[in-house]
Amino acid sequence: MTRVFLTLAALAGLGLAGAVAVVGLGLYNVSAQVGHWPGVSWVLHTTFRNSVALRAPSMEDAPDLSDPDLIALGAGHYATACAPCHAAPGDTRSATMQAMVPAPPHIAEAVAHWQPNEMHWIVENGIKMSGMPAWPAKERGDEVWSVVAYLAAIKVENAPALPDVTGETQSYCAACHERIGGRVPRLDMLGPDYIAEKLREYRDGTRPSGIMAQAASLVPPEELAALVKGLSGRAADRDSEEADPALLERGEELARRGTRDIPTCLACHGGDAANRRGPAIAGQPEAFLKVQLKLWHDGIYDADPLMHAAARELTEEDIEALAAYFSRLQP
Numbered sequence: 001m002t003r004v005f006l007t008l009a010a011l012a013g014l015g016l017a018g019a020v021a022v023v024g025l026g027l028y029n030v031s032a033q034v035g036h037w038p039g040v041s042w043v044l045h046t047t048f049r050n051s052v053a054l055r056a057p058s059m060e061d062a063p064d065l066s067d068p069d070l071i072a073l074g075a076g077h078y079a080t081a082c083a084p085c086h087a088a089p090g091d092t093r094s095a096t097m098q099a100m101v102p103a104p105p106h107i108a109e110a111v112a113h114w115q116p117n118e119m120h121w122i123v124e125n126g127i128k129m130s131g132m133p134a135w136p137a138k139e140r141g142d143e144v145w146s147v148v149a150y151l152a153a154i155k156v157e158n159a160p161a162l163p164d165v166t167g168e169t170q171s172y173c174a175a176c177h178e179r180i181g182g183r184v185p186r187l188d189m190l191g192p193d194y195i196a197e198k199l200r201e202y203r204d205g206t207r208p209s210g211i212m213a214q215a216a217s218l219v220p221p222e223e224l225a226a227l228v229k230g231l232s233g234r235a236a237d238r239d240s241e242e243a244d245p246a247l248l249e250r251g252e253e254l255a256r257r258g259t260r261d262i263p264t265c266l267a268c269h270g271g272d273a274a275n276r277r278g279p280a281i282a283g284q285p286e287a288f289l290k291v292q293l294k295l296w297h298d299g300i301y302d303a304d305p306l307m308h309a310a311a312r313e314l315t316e317e318d319i320e321a322l323a324a325y326f327s328r329l330q331p
């Protein structure tokens, strides 16, 4: 018994000494030119697959991934955040990206092996020690679904072309804000000061959005003033679908009169720009309003305590009703 124990202890000691030598003396070559020792890639990849399979979210949390606005939004984000590594479908990866270890797979190949919920986990969390980054905002799994919608469209060879993001900053912003509805707000009714303030908050993370943090980080500070002036004069399409009259009525009642727990929204969001305390929201797309109200309700957006308090007691039905009402109200 003692002999077995002593042998095991000696082996453990040897193993430890070996590990110390490899780490301490630099015996493991970290060069990306020589790749991993035999077996290491297999271990890493198998760990990766099983780790994703264990943690991927349920598909019950997913929105409708075939929604064209959601796919277009994902494509808009992909163009600057992912294409530099994984290339656009139909393009080739740069030689430098192919020399990474592990190399980012071409996107057509990357989507082939995964289900949408697994891709959601990968894009939200990233992959440690591989160069694959995490989503640049916490608690915004809702945004990640737009990229997953785009990846799912690539998988069935039905993806829209990526927007051209090489032109002026203004046309880059317009690629989303003037062409896509759904969760993308219109900017034409917002003042330049409000837009500049929001861009700062997206950049410093006070307003956590991975999509807008990425977009805002691409604006050179010296361009900001000219950019926001140009943007605030533009219009986008409006929702035109009919809504359930009972829902609209409930939305109007809440917006005008509120309840014991919910203040009147129009006290801060109505009237003209001069005496409004919050931004204009009449005429914003319905899906955008729903997402925003949920973020304020959950406290993921909390920079304005009064707006957070106004949304805290809203039920899911209240949010539906208010979004339906405000999206159809004339700006």
Ligand code: HEC
Binding pocket: 048, 078, 081, 082, 083, 084, 085, 086, 100, 102, 103, 104, 105, 110, 111, 113, 114, 119, 122, 123, 127, 130, 131, 132, 133, 147
């Ligand atoms: C800096 C380069 C880089 C960027 C930017 C990047 N990735 Fe990756 N990505 C990688 C690397 C490297 C891997 C391979 C990891 C591995 O195999 O261990 C990877 C893996 C993946 C995978 C899993 C594919 C597989 O089977 O290995 C998906 C899906 C993916 N990336 C999607 C995205 C999306 C979507 C974005 C943009 C939001 C993105 N990536 C941004 C480098 C990058």
Ligand code: HEC
Binding pocket: 073, 076, 077, 169, 172, 173, 174, 175, 176, 177, 183, 184, 185, 187, 190, 194, 195, 196, 198, 199, 209, 211, 212, 215, 216, 219, 227, 231, 279, 291
């Ligand atoms: C890939 C699409 C995309 C691009 C490109 C983009 N945006 Fe956005 N933008 C969004 C989405 C989605 C939101 C809503 C984010 C959220 O959840 O708060 C948003 C929100 C905003 C808001 C907040 C509006 C409000 O009512 O609160 C401003 C301001 C804004 N964007 C300005 C810009 C500017 C300026 C640019 C160009 C530098 C730009 N965006 C580029 C998609 C985009």
Ligand code: HEC
Binding pocket: 185, 255, 262, 263, 264, 265, 266, 267, 268, 269, 277, 278, 279, 280, 281, 289, 292, 293, 303, 304, 306, 307, 310, 311, 322
């Ligand atoms: C006390 C004033 C006040 C009240 C009451 C109020 N809000 Fe707000 N709301 C604000 C302010 C201020 C902001 C901007 C906060 C920020 O971006 O930091 C805001 C932001 C919003 C936004 C996000 C708009 C955007 O473009 O990003 C929506 C949607 C919204 N409010 C809807 C409502 C609804 C619906 C109600 C009624 C249930 C309501 N608000 C009540 C002050 C108020």
